[in-house]
Amino acid sequence: MSHVSLFESENEELQVRCLPALQKSCERLGLELVKQSSYRTWKSDHGSFVGDYPVPEGYDTKDLGENAEYVVRVAGLDDKARTQKNAPYELGVVTSQKNPGSYAFMYDFYAGGYGLEEKCGDKAGKLLMHYRMECDRITAQEQGDEITFKEQPDGTWLGISDVDEDRVQEGE
Amino acid sequence: MKIIFKYGPDGTYSQEGKDFAGTQCDRAMGPYEKRQGIKPGARNSDSDLADVEIESEQQREG
Numbered sequence: 001m002s003h004v005s006l007f008e009s010e011n012e013e014l015q016v017r018c019l020p021a022l023q024k025s026c027e028r029l030g031l032e033l034v035k036q037s038s039y040r041t042w043k044s045d046h047g048s049f050v051g052d053y054p055v056p057e058g059y060d061t062k063d064l065g066e067n068a069e070y071v072v073r074v075a076g077l078d079d080k081a082r083t084q085k086n087a088p089y090e091l092g093v094v095t096s097q098k099n100p101g102s103y104a105f106m107y108d109f110y111a112g113g114y115g116l117e118e119k120c121g122d123k124a125g126k127l128l129m130h131y132r133m134e135c136d137r138i139t140a141q142e143q144g145d146e147i148t149f150k151e152q153p154d155g156t157w158l159g160i161s162d163v164d165e166d167r168v169q170e171g172e
Numbered sequence: 173m174k175i176i177f178k179y180g181p182d183g184t185y186s187q188e189g190k191d192f193a194g195t196q197c198d199r200a201m202g203p204y205e206k207r208q209g210i211k212p213g214a215r216n217s218d219s220d221l222a223d224v225e226i227e228s229e230q231q232r233e234g
Contacts, residue, residue, distance in 0.1 A: 147177065
């Protein structure tokens with residue numbers, strides 16, 4: 001199998017540019033961000049891809065699993081647990097070809113990435129959601145404000161910030 | 173004044189209230205930009221990826 005897909009939002013607000021925010025969002029989900037180029041896929045356990053799934057446009061088969069700038073992986077695993085057969089796959093943070101200056105996510109979603117999607121969500125949606133939350137938290141802190149986050153029963157999150165109205169009117 | 177943000181794991185994101193467009197995150201540059209020497213105007217700043225503390229990167233530089 002070779003279900004390595006590219007995940008990238010069309011929404012500019014959800015395009016990944018801020019590594020500190022990505023690192024924080026990983027920590028919130030039991031993941032960790034490390035600096036390395038290779039990430040675990042089907043090929044890691046079987047030596048090669050089967051070639052039964054289209055390679056993301058703009059990439060070559062040889063890129064898959066090897067083309068990351070950073071890697072998101074499940075935290076708390078030792079080297080043995082991380083590399084044994086059917087250990088969680090890993091998510092490559094790759095340079096976006098569509099949106100220069102941004103990162104895209106690339107990972108093998110076969111069998112839910114053997115636990116990866118439990119952490120990062122379908123199509124890495126949970127990771128992207130928490131990334132945006134961390135971006136807003138950083139921005140709020142820059143402006144001297146705070147955001148209180150509350151998880152909703154349906155899995156969405158609300159963030160509430162009380163901003164000084166006088167300061168807003170002054171255009172700060 | 174309250175600003176309310178709504179985040180969904182399906183890629184939905186919205187906010188109600190004052191425009192809360194980010195500064196820090198939106199200025200951050202990716203490696204592609206840096207390699208190409210692209211200066212994207214408002215996003216260009218001293219705040220870039222070099223500020224990120226990632227263990228293996230620090231070890232490599234050390």
